[in-house]
Amino acid sequence: MQLYEFQAKQIFKEFRVPVPKGRLATTVESAVQVANEIGRPVAVKAQVLTGGRGLAGGIQFGSDPAEVRKIASMVLNTTLRGERPLALLVEEKFEPMRELYAAVTWDYQHKCPVMIASSRGGVDIEAIAKEHPGDVSRTHIDLFKGFSSYQGRMLAAKIGLAASVAVQYSNILNALWNIFEKHDAELVETNPLALLADGTLVALDAKLNLDDKSIHRQSDLIGRIEKMPGPLEGFAQRRIHARELGIPTYIEMNGNIGVISDGAGSGMLALDLVADFGGKTRVYCEMGGEITPELMGKTMMVCLMIEGVKVLLINLLGGANRMDEMAIGITTYLAGHPAEVPILVRMSGTKQEEGRKILVDSGIAFFDDPYEAAEKAVDLSRDL
Amino acid sequence: MAILIDRGTRALVQGITGKIGSFQTKLMIEYGTEIVAGVTPGKGGRVFNGVPVFDSVHEAVEETKPTVAMSFVPGPYACDATMEAIDAGLRLVVVLADAVPLWDTAKMLALAQEHKTFVLGPETSGLISPGRSKLGLHPHGLFAEGHVGIVSRSGGLSYETAKTLTESGIGQSTVVGLGGGPMWGFTYRDALEMFRKDDDTDAVVLLGEIGGYMEEDVSEYIGKGYPKPVVALVVGRSAPPGQKMGHAGAIIQEGKGSAQDKLAALRDGGAFVVKSPREIPALLREQVKSCH
Numbered sequence: 001m002q003l004y005e006f007q008a009k010q011i012f013k014e015f016r017v018p019v020p021k022g023r024l025a026t027t028v029e030s031a032v033q034v035a036n037e038i039g040r041p042v043a044v045k046a047q048v049l050t051g052g053r054g055l056a057g058g059i060q061f062g063s064d065p066a067e068v069r070k071i072a073s074m075v076l077n078t079t080l081r082g083e084r085p086l087a088l089l090v091e092e093k094f095e096p097m098r099e100l101y102a103a104v105t106w107d108y109q110h111k112c113p114v115m116i117a118s119s120r121g122g123v124d125i126e127a128i129a130k131e132h133p134g135d136v137s138r139t140h141i142d143l144f145k146g147f148s149s150y151q152g153r154m155l156a157a158k159i160g161l162a163a164s165v166a167v168q169y170s171n172i173l174n175a176l177w178n179i180f181e182k183h184d185a186e187l188v189e190t191n192p193l194a195l196l197a198d199g200t201l202v203a204l205d206a207k208l209n210l211d212d213k214s215i216h217r218q219s220d221l222i223g224r225i226e227k228m229p230g231p232l233e234g235f236a237q238r239r240i241h242a243r244e245l246g247i248p249t250y251i252e253m254n255g256n257i258g259v260i261s262d263g264a265g266s267g268m269l270a271l272d273l274v275a276d277f278g279g280k281t282r283v284y285c286e287m288g289g290e291i292t293p294e295l296m297g298k299t300m301m302v303c304l305m306i307e308g309v310k311v312l313l314i315n316l317l318g319g320a321n322r323m324d325e326m327a328i329g330i331t332t333y334l335a336g337h338p339a340e341v342p343i344l345v346r347m348s349g350t351k352q353e354e355g356r357k358i359l360v361d362s363g364i365a366f367f368d369d370p371y372e373a374a375e376k377a378v379d380l381s382r383d384l
Numbered sequence: 385m386a387i388l389i390d391r392g393t394r395a396l397v398q399g400i401t402g403k404i405g406s407f408q409t410k411l412m413i414e415y416g417t418e419i420v421a422g423v424t425p426g427k428g429g430r431v432f433n434g435v436p437v438f439d440s441v442h443e444a445v446e447e448t449k450p451t452v453a454m455s456f457v458p459g460p461y462a463c464d465a466t467m468e469a470i471d472a473g474l475r476l477v478v479v480l481a482d483a484v485p486l487w488d489t490a491k492m493l494a495l496a497q498e499h500k501t502f503v504l505g506p507e508t509s510g511l512i513s514p515g516r517s518k519l520g521l522h523p524h525g526l527f528a529e530g531h532v533g534i535v536s537r538s539g540g541l542s543y544e545t546a547k548t549l550t551e552s553g554i555g556q557s558t559v560v561g562l563g564g565g566p567m568w569g570f571t572y573r574d575a576l577e578m579f580r581k582d583d584d585t586d587a588v589v590l591l592g593e594i595g596g597y598m599e600e601d602v603s604e605y606i607g608k609g610y611p612k613p614v615v616a617l618v619v620g621r622s623a624p625p626g627q628k629m630g631h632a633g634a635i636i637q638e639g640k641g642s643a644q645d646k647l648a649a650l651r652d653g654g655a656f657v658v659k660s661p662r663e664i665p666a667l668l669r670e671q672v673k674s675c676h
Contacts, residue, residue: 051626108566108633109597111490126638143490184485212632214485216460249630264564264630265538265593268619273660275622286630289482289507290404317540317547319509319521320404349523349543370544371662 001210004047006089007225008208011183015175017190018202022091026229031072032065034090041093042068043204046075046085047228056080061093083236087229094202096194100161101125102173103189103207104141104180113141113180115173117155121192135159147177168201169193183221184214238306245298248288255280257381258303258312262287262321270315270374279378282309291321296329304341312343313377315370323347323355331362342380346373386513386558387533387578387585388476388502389452393517396421396441396450396474398457398465400432405456408521409433415518420448441472452476454510454519459483462506466492470501478519479505482564489567496569503569507631509539509561520561522546530555531584531674535575536591537562537598538631541619545591545661552665554675557585565596565633572602580611587613587672589664590655592646594620595635599646603653613671615664616655618643 003011009019021038024047025031035042046058053059058080060071068090075088101121107114118136120128129136137158141147152170161169176188190203210218232240235252242250249264257279261267267286274281283306285299303312316326330345346367347355359366367373389395395412399405400422410433413419419435421444428439438444441453453474457465462481469477470492477496484492484506496503504511510520515529521539526547532554536542539561546559560575562568572590579585592599599618606614621643623629625636636642651657656667668675 106486106490106566109601111493111567124638143487143494184487186486211486213459213483214487216483217485249628251624251627251629253624261540261630263538263540264634265536265541265591265619266544267540267630268538268593268623268634269541269544269660271623272619272621276659281622284629288630317523317543319523319539319543320408348547349526350521352523352525371660 001212001215002049003208003210003225004049004228005045005206006047006087008206009203010226011179011208011221012175012190012203012206015179017172017175018200019206020091020094020202020204022089024226024229025072025088025090026086028069028072028076031088031090032068035062035068036065038090038092042090043093044068044071044075045089045091046078046080047087047089048080048083048085050081050083053080058085084234086232094194094196094204096192096204097197098195099192100169100195100201101128101191102169102176102193103187103191104176105187105189107140110140112143115139115141115147115151115155115177117159117173119159119161125191141177146181147174149174164199165195165201172201172203179208184211184218185209186211242285242302245302246295247285247299247302249284249286250302251284253281253284255282256308256310257281257377258306258309259284260287260299260303260312260314262291262316262318262326266315266317270313270370273371273374274313274378277375277378279381282306289320291326293325293329293332296326297333300330300333301337304339310341311377311380312341313373314343314345315373316345316347316349318349318351321349322351323349324351324358327355327358331358331364334362334364344373344377346370385582385584386516387575387582388511388558388560389513389517389519391516393452394418394420394448394450395519396423396444396448396453397435398423398441398453398455398469400424400435400437400456401427402456406432408456409435411524412518415524417517417519420450441468441474445472445474450474452478452519454478454480456480459485463488463492466503467495470495470499474501476502476504478508478510479503480508480510480521482507486567493567493569502574504560505563505569507564509542511558511560513558514556522559526550527559528555531557531586531672532668533557533575533579533582533585533588534559534591535562535572535588536560537565537593537633538591541591541593545589545617545664548661549665554665554668557582562598564631568598572598573605576602576605576610576614585612586674587615587668590614590616590650592616592618592650593631593634594618594623594629594643594646595637595641596633600649603649603655606650606655607653610654614655615658615667616647616650617658617661617664618646618650
């Protein structure tokens, strides 16, 4: 779960990472008001989850009310890779003397957290590491011993920070570690971390991604973060809706075929087959480990609600998932909501005979072969 | 022979009294798996599907001498249950739970490494040596006894591939599911090392997916010389970057982990690369005598 910048900054502040003074604004007028309160030049930043928003025009600077009004309106009306910002973060603008970087994340191959420090920031850390390997330093963190301040000081020294900055920097590393450990994070990052002319550090950007599988023990954090002012719309709204219904994976693309699967690998295979036959997927839902007939029906509803879905391909290959239950889910849903587009069901695996019988009794044909089902779906998507 | 589990395997099931645990235990017994004990704290002394239930793994080990453990314990408690099984001396623990926090996964895998125990998973569908033993969720009918080993991150993709092979008259020695990631205990490399020594396995089908490091790692291993043909498939060729495709580990991040890169690495390592399961039977027939 990825938090918005304003939410991540709230947590950074709680853990004493210095962040710019600022507030959320949902309208041009409120943005101007926040800028007036700050009383200095401001940065106006689109609150979106899409990366690379700076380059796409999602961050602008202004010094007087007229300018702030102009840029706030511009940023609010920018669509960043299909995501329209519902709110702006208006905050004090800084002129960094230098941009640094700091993050803690998981090193999955070593199966432990890793602290990453760099005396260069502002752009993608992988690019920095490639071009200036000497400016980036990493330390693996022992799962049971954790991260200690001296390791932060060592990292600061390794990337060549002056002693006066190094202490502040290592304090920030410590704070990032505390956020990471306490809140089951996947990634805690500040990039850029600005070094100002007076020698102080400020986190100009903040990223905090939580581990989806630990959310159940982070209800305190979820409860206390400031919410994105609603109502959400478009993709953001549909994704949240899918999550609320219990659909673990909901992904939108640019085609016209809906794909539902009961497994990640078999789902990706279905997407590849659709692409190989020349079709394009509009939405992909994977239903996860414990699938009830109700979830099967709700997932169909979610896919069929989306504009532009011309065919629905359901690829089921049950292991833990029982085909008799899936068939009940499908037929029950269709009994209440007659389909307006063709629905193709591939059904094999645990209790397949029982499941197929239920489908056939309701007049729904099934496929045994995923290729035939995918090919037919692509054909139908072309004709319509 | 087969790898990891065979006719003589004595299994212990953690979480045997739960909804999925009890249903799947019944199916495994039907298949012929020898399940000697179940563990559910607080329910010791009962008998479930003919299997004695104990309060602790240690007690069950003492009484029934299992060789492997399989855990149906849900995500939030999976770490504790797995560590208990490792601590009780089991050498293989199959962890099915799909919502295990990253910290918990890292901790259980660290303990496993210390004890030289194999953890399969988490979020694995388990494993099956067709006709002999099954510790997993596999739909029985799709598998047949034979000489091709299958190792897959995804359960569903391994069923799909086994189904295709079985329908073409090609059976399997052992089919192993590694789990959804992004951290794994038992890896492709571990599986290939075992298949290498297994007289029953004449070829290996390696089923990969986008994200993570394991396909690249095993490519390097195969590249050093592998005595049996390896056929490799990587799904997620059409997946958009930056999205978790149903497994936490199945994500293309910062340009890394794409199917194209993994397929290139596997090809360079000497594997026969295919685009879908349908191409595999003909290729195996060409390469392996026992598949004719």
